[in-house]
Amino acid sequence: MSSTDAKNDARLNFRLASVLKQEIEEAAAQMSQSVSAFAISALLEAARNVIQQQSATKLTSRDRDLFVSLLDAADKKPNKALTAAAKKCRRNVG
Numbered sequence: 001m002s003s004t005d006a007k008n009d010a011r012l013n014f015r016l017a018s019v020l021k022q023e024i025e026e027a028a029a030q031m032s033q034s035v036s037a038f039a040i041s042a043l044l045e046a047a048r049n050v051i052q053q054q055s056a057t058k059l060t061s062r063d064r065d066l067f068v069s070l071l072d073a074a075d076k077k078p079n080k081a082l083t084a085a086a087k088k089c090r091r092n093v094g
Helices: 018-031 033-057 062-070 080-093
Strands: none
Touching: 018 033
16 A cells, blocks of 8 residues: 555644744745645655664675675585475476
């Protein structure tokens, strides 16, 4: 379901300093958006960035180098477990 198809049935309420509200109102006006539309898009973008950053796998330089060297090892053949996993993935994904 896209965000435009979603039913608007939830609220977020918070207080902020009037100077911050004025700044948000000015930014919304410059984007030709309502304050609500501007706030929703800004909050959603920030939320998605946080979720993406937190779900990303982070490697040390040593781990990255080891991973890349294993990928580059052309003479290595996949073991039985990897071959079985690839077949299962192809069946499930298509």
